[in-house]
Amino acid sequence: MSEFTGWLHQDAGELDEAMAWTNRAIQLANEAGAPELAAYVAVRRSNIDSDRRDTRAALDHASAAGMEGLSIPMTNPDVISTETSPDVASRGSKIAVLSIGSFEQHGDILPLSTDTIVATQIASMVARANNLWLLPPITVSCSQEHTDWPGTISIPAATLIRLVEGIVASARAQGAEHVVLINGHGGNYVLQNVVQEASDLSLFPGRSDWTAAREAAGLKTNAHDDMHxxxxxxxxxxxxxxxxxxxxxxxxxxxxxxxxxLLTHGLRAYTDTGIIGSPSLASAKKGAAILEAVATLFVDHVSGVRASM
Structure with a gap:
């Protein structure tokens, strides 16, 4: 049924939905111990990749479909740096980038690690583009408003402060003169206070940055209505x-x-699913445009940092 649903969405030109349903079909086939069926669906996935003009993914799925002991390649987002020590030394950047995500529910349509994935995508993107030192991410933070749902892990604000301060102190000892905090979770209000109290820290993206990125990408919602x-x-x-x-x-x-x-009763008081917003309006094209806009905005941010050092 998942495979058939994927076909219908592909025929309708709804390629994001087609991809999601086809991925589900591959997962179910693998769980059922049916590699031949998984390979067959992978061929369909390759066709969808082609329609999306993602040539690399199309080749990967087509290749996997013909392999013995099928292992369908899944997307591997940049979550943590794979640099070596000599890589960091040769760059010699005095500006480091620290991503801060969370581990909290996002309904049944996104993983618990969503905020961490978003923060690390931004951090790795801007670090590469601006030749900065990419630090390992903080993957758990202040998510108390989501703890009514299974899987959510939250830490006190004081713990997050100590964790950030400890990582920043270690980076300073390694020669960093400024650390940019890339925050992917809206509930980490305390990071604003951390930055206020230190002359060598800054926070990105800010509220105005997200608003500008939404507008540049043509999103139909605003940050308040499209919260989670x-x-x-x-x-x-x-x-x-x-x-x-x-x-x-x-x-x-x-x-x-x-x-x-919200802060006293939590998110459960306003949603049964854990979702507040309009996921139906989402598209991969908008996602690419959002990240492109954020990367452009960061250039001004890091220019200001360099001017103050």
């Missing part, structure tokens, strides 16, 4: 990690514009 697992986050993962997006994202919209007691 909505148009923005689904779009980014459709672009950089499409295999991690649940196939039913087009039918999960939930609006809760008034959330006066």
């Amino acid at each position: 697992a909505g148009e923005l986050e689904i779009s980014i993962l459709l672009h950089c990690a499409p295999d991690l997006v649940g196939p039913d994202f087009k039918h999960q919209d939930h609006l809760a514009d008034s959330r006066p007691h």
Whole structure:
């Protein structure tokens, strides 16, 4: 059924949905111990990749379909640096980039690691483009408002402060003169205070940066209405990690514009699914445009950092 649904979406030109359903079919075939069926569906996935003009993915899936002991290649987003010590030494950057994500529910359409994936994609992208030192990510942070859902792990704000301060102190000892915190979780309010109290720290993207990126990418929602697992986050993962997006994202919209007691009652008071926003409006094209806009905005940010050093 998942495979057939994928075909229907492909025939309708809905390639993001087709890809999500075809990935689900491959997963089910592998779990059932049916490599021949998985290979057959992988050929269909290769065809979808071709329609999306993703030649590399199309070749990978076509190749995997013909391999004995089939292992379908899945997207591997940049979550942690694979640089060697000599790589860091040869770069000699005095500016480091520290991504901070979370491990919290995003309904049944995105993984618990979504915020970490978003933060690390931005961090690795801007580090490469600006020749900066990419630090290992913080993958757990302040997610208390999501703890009504299984899987969410949250730490106190004081613990996050100590963790950031410890990593920054170690980076300073290695020669870093400034650390940019790349925050992927809106609930990490305390990071603003951390940056306020240190002359060699900055925070990116800010609220105005996300607003500008939304506008540049043509998103139809704003940050308030599209708060969690909505148009923005689904779009980014459709672009950089499409295999991690649940196939039913087009039918999960939930609006809760008034959330006066979010911090005291948590997200469960406003949504049963854990989603607040419009995932149905998401697309891989928008995701690519969001990240491109963020990368452009970071150039101004890092220029200001360099001018102050």
